[in-house]
Amino acid sequence: MIAALTGLWRYGLVLGLLAGLGIWHLADKSRAVDDAVELVRAEYITAALVASESARSREKQLQTQVQEAKNAAITREKTLLADADRSRLAADRLRDDLATARVILPGLTRAAVDLYADTATVVLNECINEYRSLAAQTDALANDRQTLIDAWPR
Numbered sequence: 588m589i590a591a592l593t594g595l596w597r598y599g600l601v602l603g604l605l606a607g608l609g610i611w612h613l614a615d616k617s618r619a620v621d622d623a624v625e626l627v628r629a630e631y632i633t634a635a636l637v638a639s640e641s642a643r644s645r646e647k648q649l650q651t652q653v654q655e656a657k658n659a660a661i662t663r664e665k666t667l668l669a670d671a672d673r674s675r676l677a678a679d680r681l682r683d684d685l686a687t688a689r690v691i692l693p694g695l696t697r698a699a700v701d702l703y704a705d706t707a708t709v710v711l712n713e714c715i716n717e718y719r720s721l722a723a724q725t726d727a728l729a730n731d732r733q734t735l736i737d738a739w740p741r
Contacts, residue, residue, distance in 0.1 A: 681710070688703055
């Protein structure tokens with residue numbers, strides 16, 4: 588009986604050692620899997636941070652571009668307002684000159700009236716040329732605007 592117990596004890600010991608080795612091997616594999624998961628997680632976090640930084644950088648570039656466009660628009664608006672004021676003043680002067688000519692025209696000599704007519708013709712032709720130029724520029728701008736609207740992604 589003792590011999591049988593001794594044999595069982597040996598088998599138990601061998602089985603225990605094998606089980607221990609199996610558990611140790613599984614624990615080692617589990618640790619390796621955990622390490623691989625942590626490595627993948629770290630790579631994912633790094634990639635996410637890089638993508639986030641890239642997006643922030645692009646957003647900052649876009650904000651800078653928008654701000655520059657706003658500043659340029661403000662400058663253009665100031666220039667346009669100044670040009671409009673100069674045009675208004677020139678139109679007022681021309682209106683005043685025409686009103687003055689209407690008053691003094693009946694008392695002038697034929698040569699003076701002819702000189703006024705010639706001057707008025709020159710001024711009128713300059714106005715016509717400026718209006719044509721302005722109309723062409725306006726048409727070109729309207730065309731560019733429509734091109735941009737049509738090309739904008741929907």
